[in-house]
Amino acid sequence: MNFIDAARCFVTGIALFIPACLFATESKPNILLILADDVGSDAIGCYGGRSYPTPHIDALAKGGMKFNHAYAMPVCHPTRVCLMTGRYPFRFGKAGSKWGDFPRDAEGITIGNRMQQAGYATAVAGKWQLCMMKNDKQHPRRVGFDEWCLFGWHEGGRYHHPLIYQNGSLRDDASSLYGPEVYADFLIDFMKRSHAAGKPFFAYYPMALCHDVTDDLKDEHVAYYKYGRWMTYGEMIASMDDMVGKVVASLNEMGVRDNTLIIFTTDNGTPAASYLTVSKNGKMVRPKVVSVQNGKIVPGGKGKLDDTGTRVPLIVNWPGHIKGGTDVDDMVDMSDYLPTVAEIAGLKAADVPRDGISFAPVLFGQPDQRKTREWIYIGLKNKSCVRSPDWKLYRDGRFYNVEQDPGEKSLLKADQLTGNAKQNHAELTKVLSELQGPLKP
Known part of the structure; x- marks a missing residue:
């Protein structure tokens, strides 16, 4: 073998060794992370949902990668803490579970902070729910966002006549505006300006849609x-779906x-009901929400730790880099997004400990280079569980074969397990026993 041939072999060997995602990040791609609110996979067309047309989201799946085993926490707040920090909320003690708040010791290590470290312009628009904005108007800046446009969670409307804080100030021009349009337009303007300035952007889009309105005003x-009602x-x-289409366009x-x-996912399952109007006695009326998925009627399960409350869509699209029309069964939970976008942005793993495992190698066709995720964690207040693709164990001892029994109707008793079931029960028991206390470096 001559010198030239040897050199070619050497270079080829390096190319095969280096993860494809590192090649993909040479020019630092822009990243748009969309987190819809209260939307389970049952509501999305490409996941077999037949109740609501979602053509723009389905188009992202057709041209990208669709995950069949993506999970969130059962409700909004713990999901957002998890996504922002790459850690499960219980890692922060009481500070991680305090509703509408954010752990002080997580400021400086969030997904926004990491993207700033990678040289990105950062912005967030939509639903925050990590503080009472009127009391802490600069909170988004401390957790890594250069710009923000967020409705005042539990301070006023999110849709019509919205109460919106933008870059530290309350907007006084929103009374006739439609909130979701405001959030989308803000991000579009941010992305245009960042591109014009020659800087890659990280646009985090925690949508207000599709959470129903809340009774936040004292006197009205x-x-x-x-027609005297809110949106169905x-x-x-x-x-x-229209807003997703608008931003992509x-x-x-x-x-x-x-x-x-582009990453599209959601914060928990579809709600069991959604406020629509007010009765004659002044009380808010909340009709039930059900979806048809793959020929079955699926009641909304937000708040539950089963699949109806925690199994969510995850679609990733990047033309020319992610193979279109791909379905994968790799497990993903909300702690995985921070290390994933950080890796795609070209950052080396930080010294800060995380629960999350990057799924960037999966996106670029090298799943064997991902540290294997054999289970995901779900928790809400004093309830929690871990599950593999086929098995699920609750901290209170309940155990199910969710591959055969996705509705969790047939409880498996620990003292009667044999073979594969007994082995998986032992493995998940060990996982649960280790999921306690703060993360250690």
Whole structure:
């Protein structure tokens, strides 16, 4: 073998060794992370949902990668703490479970902080729910966002006549505006300016849609949609899909679509009911929400630790880099997003301990280079469980074969287990026993 041939072999060997995601990040792609609110996989067309058309989201799946085993916490707040920090909320003690708050010791180590460290312009628009904005107008800045446009959670409306804080100030021009349009337009403007400045952007889009309105005003209800009512769940799903389509279309118009990685997921399952109007006695009326998925009627399960409350869509799209129309069964939970976008942004693993495991290698066709995720964790207040693709163990001892029994109807008794069931029960028991206390370096 001559010198040239030897050199070629050497270079080829290096190319095979280096993860594909590192090649993909040479030009630092823009990243758009979309987190819809209260939308389970049962509500999305490409996951077999037949109740609500979602053409724009389905198009992302057709041109990208769809995960079949993505999970969130059962409700909004713990999911957001987990996504922002790459840690399970219980790691922060009481500070991680305090509703509408954020652990002080997590400031400086969030997903926004990491993307700033990678040289990205950062912005967030939509639903925050990590503080009372009126009491802490600069909170998004401390956790890594250069700009923000967020409705005042439990301070006023999120849709019609929205109460919106933008970059530290309360907007005084939103009374006639539709909140979801405001959040989308803000992010689009941010992305345009960042691109014009020659800087890659990280746009975090925690959508207000499709959470129903809340009774946040003391003397009156938040503004109606029309006809003396708020939006139906189906109308919110349609608007959610429209907003996703609008933001994606703006990337095409800017000419940056091929250099922008889009992640679409949601914060928990579909709600069991959604506020629609007010009765004659002044009480808010909340009709039930059900979806049809793969020919079955699926009641909304938000708040439950089963699949109806925690199994969520996850779609990742990047033209020319992620193979279109791909379905994968790798497990992902909310702690995985921070290390994933950090790796794609070209950052080395930080010294800060995380629960999350990057799934970037899966995106670029090298799943064997991902540290194996054999289980995911779900927790809400004093309830928690771990599950593998086929088995699920609750901290109170309940054990199910969720591959054969996804509805968790047939409890398996620990003292009667044999073979594969007994082995998996022992493995998940060990996992649960280790999931306690703060993370240690």
